[in-house]
Amino acid sequence: MSAGIRRTIIEQSKRAEIGHIGSCLSVADVLAALYGSVLQIRSLDDPGRDRFIMSKGHAALALYAALHEAGWLGREALDSYCADGSAVSGHPEHALPGIELSTGSLGHGLSVGAGTALGGRLHGRDSRVFVLMSDAECNEGSVWEAVMFARHHALGKLVAIVDVNGQQALGSTRDVLDLDPLGDRWRAFGWDVHETDGHDPDAITDTIAGLDTAATGTPHVVLLRTTFGRGVSYMEGQLQWHYWPMSDDQYATALAELSSKEAGGAP
Numbered sequence: 001m002s003a004g005i006r007r008t009i010i011e012q013s014k015r016a017e018i019g020h021i022g023s024c025l026s027v028a029d030v031l032a033a034l035y036g037s038v039l040q041i042r043s044l045d046d047p048g049r050d051r052f053i054m055s056k057g058h059a060a061l062a063l064y065a066a067l068h069e070a071g072w073l074g075r076e077a078l079d080s081y082c083a084d085g086s087a088v089s090g091h092p093e094h095a096l097p098g099i100e101l102s103t104g105s106l107g108h109g110l111s112v113g114a115g116t117a118l119g120g121r122l123h124g125r126d127s128r129v130f131v132l133m134s135d136a137e138c139n140e141g142s143v144w145e146a147v148m149f150a151r152h153h154a155l156g157k158l159v160a161i162v163d164v165n166g167q168q169a170l171g172s173t174r175d176v177l178d179l180d181p182l183g184d185r186w187r188a189f190g191w192d193v194h195e196t197d198g199h200d201p202d203a204i205t206d207t208i209a210g211l212d213t214a215a216t217g218t219p220h221v222v223l224l225r226t227t228f229g230r231g232v233s234y235m236e237g238q239l240q241w242h243y244w245p246m247s248d249d250q251y252a253t254a255l256a257e258l259s260s261k262e263a264g265g266a267p
Contacts, residue, residue: 001032001035001036001066001069001201002028002029002032002201003262005028005032005066005069006028006065006231007255007258007262008061008065008068009021009024009025009028009061010246010254010255010258011255012064012078012079013061014251015079015081016082018081018245019243019244019245020058020061020242021229021232021235021241021244021245021246022165022167022229022238022242023056023059023062023134023242024059024062024065025232025235026163026226026228026229026230027056027059027062027132027163027198027226028065028230028231029198029199029204029226030132030161030163030201030204030224031065032066033204033205033208034052034066034130035066035070036069036201037205038130038204038205038209039052040128044097044098047123048127050128051100051113051130052129052130052131053100053101053103053109053116053129053130053131053132054101054103054109054132055107055110055113055131055132055133055134056109056134056163057102057105057109058090058091059132060090060091063092064088065078067098073088073097091103091104092104100116106134106136106140107137107140107141107142107143109131109132109133109137110131110133110150110160111142111145111149113146113158113160114150114153114158114219117155117157117158117219118155120157126215127157128157128159129155129157129158129159131158131160131161132161132163133160133161133162134162134163135162135163135164135166135168135173135182136167136168136169136173136176137162138162138179138182138185139168139173139177144189147186147189150191150219151191151219154217155219156215156218156219156220158219158220159208159211159219159222160191160219160220160221160222161222161224162182162222162224163198163226164182164198164223164224164225165198165227166228167228167237167239167242168242169242171239183195183223186221191218191220191221192220192221193220193223194220194221194222194223195222195225197224198224198225198226199227199230204222208222231257231258232254235254
C-alpha cells in the first residue's frame with residue numbers, strides 16, 4: 001500500500017504539474033498504516049466510524065492516494081486531481097467523500113479533532129479521532145491551545161500524529177523555530193507520548209494498537225521520524241521539493257526508483 005501511494009503521488013503530481021511532493025512522500029507510510037489496518041470505517045457515513053483529519057493539508061495528494069488504495073476514491077475522481085471544478089484539489093475539501101475537514105491553513109486540525117473527540121464522547125460513540133500534523137505546524141499557538149483543551153477534557157480517544165520530517169516552507173524547522181525536544185513539550189502538557197519510525201507501517205500500527213483509547217483518559221501523540229521526499233533519492237531532504245513540480249527526466253527517474261524499490265521490497 002505504501003508503494004501504491006507513492007506511485008500515485010508521483011504520477012498525479014506530474015500529470016497536474018503540482019508540487020508539495022516531498023511533504024506527500026514523507027507521510028505515505030503512516031497513511032498506509034492508517035488506511036490499511038488502523039482506521040475502523042465500515043462506511044464513510046457511519047456515525048460510529050473513526051475520524052481522520054489531514055491537518056497538514058498541503059499533503060492532500062497523499063491522502064487521495066490512500067483513499068484510492070482503500071477503495072474509497074475511484075480512478076476517475078483521482079485523475080481529476082487539481083482539474084478545474086474538481087473537489088480533488090490541492091488541499092482537502094470536505095465536499096469529497098472521505099474528507100472529514102477542509103484543511104490548508106496550518107494549526108486548525110487538532111482543534112477540530114479535539115472538538116470531534118469531545119462530541120463523540122457526548123454522543124456515546126466509540127470512535128477514535130486521528131489528526132496528522134506537520135512538525136512545523138507545532139509552531140502555531142493554536143496547536144498548544146488544543147493540546148491544553150484535550151488534556152483538560154481527558155480526550156483519550158484523540159490521537160495526534162506528527163510528521164517530524166524537519167522541514168518547512170522556508171527552511172529546516174530547527175532553523176525557523178526550533179521545537180526540540182518535541183516529545184518533552186507534549187509531555188509537559190500531560191499527553192501520552194510515543195516516538196517511532198515513520199517509514200515502518202508495522203511499527204506505526206503496533207504503536208497505535210498499544211494506545212489506551214478509553215473514552216476518558218490521556219490524549220496521545222505519536223511522533224514519527226520521517227525523511228522529507230522519502231522514496232525518491234534526489235528529493236530526500238531537499239527543500240525545493242516543497243514547491244517544485246518534476247521535469248520529464250525527473251519524473252522518469254522517480255518512477256524508475258520506485259519500481260526498483262517495489263521489486264526489491266524496500267520502502
